[in-house]
Amino acid sequence: MRRRTWQRRGASLLLPGLLAGCSGVQSILAPAGTDAAFLSNLFWVMLAGAVVLWFFMNGLMVYVWRVNVGHMSSRKAEALIIGGGIVFPTVVIGVLLSVALNAMPDMRAEGTGTRLKVTGEQWWWRVEYWPEGAEAPIVSANEIVLPANSRSEIGLTADKVIHSFWVPALGGKTDMFPGRETRMSLEPLKPGTYRGQCTEFCGESHAWMAFNTVVLPQDEYDAWLDAQAEPAAAPASESAERGQAVFLSEGCGACHAVRGTAAAGKVGPDLTHLGARTSLAAGTLPMTQDALVRWVRDAKAVKPGAEMPAYDHLTEDELSDLAAYLEGLT
Amino acid sequence: MSVFGIERSRSLWHLILAPTIWAIHFCVTYGMTAIWCERAPAASGDLRLWILIVTAVALAMILGVAWRAWRQWDYTDDYDYEHDGPTIEDRREFLGHAGFLLAVVSVIGVIYVALPAAFVGSCG
Numbered sequence: 368m369r370r371r372t373w374q375r376r377g378a379s380l381l382l383p384g385l386l387a388g389c390s391g392v393q394s395i396l397a398p399a400g401t402d403a404a405f406l407s408n409l410f411w412v413m414l415a416g417a418v419v420l421w422f423f424m425n426g427l428m429v430y431v432w433r434v435n436v437g438h439m440s441s442r443k444a445e446a447l448i449i450g451g452g453i454v455f456p457t458v459v460i461g462v463l464l465s466v467a468l469n470a471m472p473d474m475r476a477e478g479t480g481t482r483l484k485v486t487g488e489q490w491w492w493r494v495e496y497w498p499e500g501a502e503a504p505i506v507s508a509n510e511i512v513l514p515a516n517s518r519s520e521i522g523l524t525a526d527k528v529i530h531s532f533w534v535p536a537l538g539g540k541t542d543m544f545p546g547r548e549t550r551m552s553l554e555p556l557k558p559g560t561y562r563g564q565c566t567e568f569c570g571e572s573h574a575w576m577a578f579n580t581v582v583l584p585q586d587e588y589d590a591w592l593d594a595q596a597e598p599a600a601a602p603a604s605e606s607a608e609r610g611q612a613v614f615l616s617e618g619c620g621a622c623h624a625v626r627g628t629a630a631a632g633k634v635g636p637d638l639t640h641l642g643a644r645t646s647l648a649a650g651t652l653p654m655t656q657d658a659l660v661r662w663v664r665d666a667k668a669v670k671p672g673a674e675m676p677a678y679d680h681l682t683e684d685e686l687s688d689l690a691a692y693l694e695g696l697t
Numbered sequence: 698m699s700v701f702g703i704e705r706s707r708s709l710w711h712l713i714l715a716p717t718i719w720a721i722h723f724c725v726t727y728g729m730t731a732i733w734c735e736r737a738p739a740a741s742g743d744l745r746l747w748i749l750i751v752t753a754v755a756l757a758m759i760l761g762v763a764w765r766a767w768r769q770w771d772y773t774d775d776y777d778y779e780h781d782g783p784t785i786e787d788r789r790e791f792l793g794h795a796g797f798l799l800a801v802v803s804v805i806g807v808i809y810v811a812l813p814a815a816f817v818g819s820c821g
């Protein structure tokens with residue numbers, strides 16, 4: 368009795384987690400891009416094959432151990448071992464290998480549309496968009512925006528340690544190395560928001576090193592990129608104005624850039640259009656005033672090891688002014 | 698006695714020769730690809746041709762080993778797998794049998810190792 372309830376409880380705890388994994392924004396089973404679709408098809412084909420094989424092998428075992436004990440001629444047994452044990456797996460693995468290898472050139476194809484460069488930092492993502500013919504990039508951070516139905520070229524590198532770039536709903540993953548540039552390309556098909564995650568252990572806050580990928584229809588993407596190239600919006604309220612003053616007097620600009628203002632630091636994420644992002648601090652917090660206050664007051668309390676000092680000497684009013692300013696940077 | 702001694706050491710060679718060729722083929726194709734793609738990434742067509750040649754040579758050598766191991770096993774003589782007695786004849790057949798199976802594995806291994814070159818056309 369007792370065991371039953373435990374089992375049931377275990378199952379009821381496990382099941383939502385498993386099902387959520389199938390429909391989530393970070394699932395290889397809910398593909399939204401060409402490469403991810405191929406990978407998930409491969410997964411389902413292999414799973415189906417494995418299930419069939421599992422039943423066949425167990426059926427065979429029951430057959431020779433229970434049903435037809437000792438009646439198989441040695442010729443037949445030999446044929447079964449050579450056919451089923453050598454030829455069949457060799458062919459199956461050969462076919463799977465060929466299918467996967469055949470898809471690789473397509474997946475690694477050079478992007479034709481947007482070009483961007485992503486750098487893995489401790490523990491955030493530096494993002495640069497390089498439109499056709501641009502001499503300087505449009506700098507952003509902690510979120511990437513891609514046009515749908517177009518293959519984007521993504522150059523990858525890292526600052527101090529190895530990170531890895533993976534958006535499961537869009538494609539495979541690629542490592543990012545300090546001092547070296549790797550590359551990949553992604554072709555998203557469905558507009559939407561998909562979560563990416565650093566998948567190479569990189570220190571204390573590795574698990575908090577995520578990002579959203581926002582896929583937009585091409586025309587919306589073009590408009591978005593134009594807006595992204597613009598300098599920051601001027602503070603739109605008195606609170607935000609006071610916040611800007613705090614921002615500049617506290618020296619946030621030594622690490623952060625807000626284009627169009629005196630803040631031009633390059634150590635931390637570019638904040639020019641922070642308020643337009645869908646998450647704060649590399650997928651760690653929602654983009655809300657409360658979260659901004661929490662973050663600025665003590666970043667390390669949110670993200671262990673975060674390389675940004677705490678500002679717990681600021682008053683609640685100063686913090687909420689700052690948050691109003693930052694949220695207005697759309 | 699010395700005649701048998703040579704025979705026995707030769708038959709041991711059959712056992713490890715095929716996997717050794719497989720290992721060398723692996724090192725040569727991978728090493729060649731690494732150097733070629735670093736030095737002359739544009740000439741990947743030539744690289745693929747060389748991989749084809751190296752692979753054909755390795756396969757021919759392994760098939761040769763397989764043929765000799767097959768003869769040593771002497772399966773068609775008695776169609777049995779029994780060679781676990783303490784005789785020179787049995788030891789010979791056992792090593793031939795094992796060498797033949799290792800040659801089969803090595804053929805599969807060499808083909809799988811070379812397969813990427815058939816599908817992935819460039820160094821990029």
Ligand SMILES: [Cu+2]
Binds near residue numbers: 490531576
């Ligand atoms: Cu990381």
